Amino acid sequence: MESAGYSQQGGSQLAMPTALKILIAGGFGVGKTTMIGSVSEVPPLETEEYMTQASVGVDDLAQIPEKTTTTVAMDFGRITLDTEHVLYLFGTPGQERFWFMWDDLAAGALGAVVLTDPRRLADSFASVDFFEQRQIPFAIGINCFYGRRECTAEEVNAALNLRNPAPVVMCDVRERESSKRVLLALLESAKTVAIG
Amino acid sequence: MGVGRKKSSWFDEESGYLVRPYAISGGRTSPEGSDFALITLVVAMPASRTLDRRREQPELTAILDLTQERPLAIVEIAARLDLPASVVKVLCGDLLDKSMIAVKKPSHEASAPSVELLERVINGIRRL
Numbered sequence: 001m002e003s004a005g006y007s008q009q010g011g012s013q014l015a016m017p018t019a020l021k022i023l024i025a026g027g028f029g030v031g032k033t034t035m036i037g038s039v040s041e042v043p044p045l046e047t048e049e050y051m052t053q054a055s056v057g058v059d060d061l062a063q064i065p066e067k068t069t070t071t072v073a074m075d076f077g078r079i080t081l082d083t084e085h086v087l088y089l090f091g092t093p094g095q096e097r098f099w100f101m102w103d104d105l106a107a108g109a110l111g112a113v114v115l116t117d118p119r120r121l122a123d124s125f126a127s128v129d130f131f132e133q134r135q136i137p138f139a140i141g142i143n144c145f146y147g148r149r150e151c152t153a154e155e156v157n158a159a160l161n162l163r164n165p166a167p168v169v170m171c172d173v174r175e176r177e178s179s180k181r182v183l184l185a186l187l188e189s190a191k192t193v194a195i196g
Numbered sequence: 197m198g199v200g201r202k203k204s205s206w207f208d209e210e211s212g213y214l215v216r217p218y219a220i221s222g223g224r225t226s227p228e229g230s231d232f233a234l235i236t237l238v239v240a241m242p243a244s245r246t247l248d249r250r251r252e253q254p255e256l257t258a259i260l261d262l263t264q265e266r267p268l269a270i271v272e273i274a275a276r277l278d279l280p281a282s283v284v285k286v287l288c289g290d291l292l293d294k295s296m297i298a299v300k301k302p303s304h305e306a307s308a309p310s311v312e313l314l315e316r317v318i319n320g321i322r323r324l
């Protein structure tokens with residue numbers, strides 16, 4: 001089935017924009033929703049999706065016996081980039097164990113931000129593994145909750161044992177400018193990859 | 197609860213509220229290789245204005261109402277109608293079959309974006 005843009009039938013001459021997405025990953029309470037809200041043109045919306053057992057790994061199945069369907073919640077925001085592009089930011093679902101299996105979320109993402117609380121760095125290991133394996137560009141945002149810099153970019157790179165160093169940006173995602181800096185670091189890094 | 201208690205193959209004992217969304221799509225969730233992604237954009241076709249709404253499922257006309265003015269992504273429709281995205285994908289498939297909507301898939305390019313595309317995204321974010 002061909003479905004490219006507004007079809008001309010019925011007279012609409014407008015071209016539809018192209019949708020893009022960036023994922024915001026990280027442990028519970030690390031500031032994902034806050035970051036989305038700080039840059040989105042609409043308040044973050046939430047939606048749910050089914051996850052069936054078929055898509056869950058064997059190890060996970062053992063932990064949710066007799067359950068055929070579960071739901072994962074995700075939130076998202078929207079940024080109109082220009083007349084032809086609209087960007088969606090997706091906060092990964094609350095049940096961190098599940099969203100890794102959720103291909104639709106990761107497929108075709110421009111990249112990801114892994115938000116991290118420096119006191120709970122280990123919470124981000126799983127996200128980092130996931131993006132490294134799929135070769136999805138990512139940046140690490142260190143959410144400095146108490147306004148202190150509790151670690152340096154070098155320490156974070158070392159602790160995460162990254163294959164290729166990722167940009168590490170200290171941030172306060174309640175501030176739009178700060179969230180923008182994290183997104184821009186990700187995109188500049190993706191650009192370096194694209195240049196090759 | 198009442199009606200919702202009716203036993204059916206897709207009833208989930210623990211989270212009974214699953215019943216309603218499944219029922220809306222006739223028990224269907226989006227098939228493998230669905231044409232719809234979470235960020236596939238949907239817009240109502242002008243022809244949908246002349247649709248006899250009394251004959252249509254309320255959820256279908258709700259999607260047409262939401263997308264009359266501007267395109268919305270599958271997830272935005274899902275959030276506004278409080279339905280799971282997979283159910284919205286099925287409903288949009290029905291609307292597409294009836295030529296009531298036009299859709300735009302996300303960029304093929306996105307998983308290996310060009311420098312040009314990335315620069316457009318960078319510029320858009322800088323302007324925020």
Ligand SMILES: Nc1nc2c(ncn2[C@@H]2O[C@H](COP(=O)(O)OP(=O)(O)O)[C@@H](O)[C@H]2O)c(=O)[nH]1
Binds near residue numbers: 026029171174
């Ligand atoms: N001090 C500080 N608090 C933050 C920051 N980001 C988020 N918060 C607070 O942390 C809490 C959890 O944030 P939330 O965005 O809901 O986390 P999520 O679970 O990752 O979506 C909220 O009360 C936020 O106001 C930050 O950068 N600095």
Ligand SMILES: [Mg+2]
Binds near residue numbers: 032033034075091
């Ligand atoms: Mg949240």
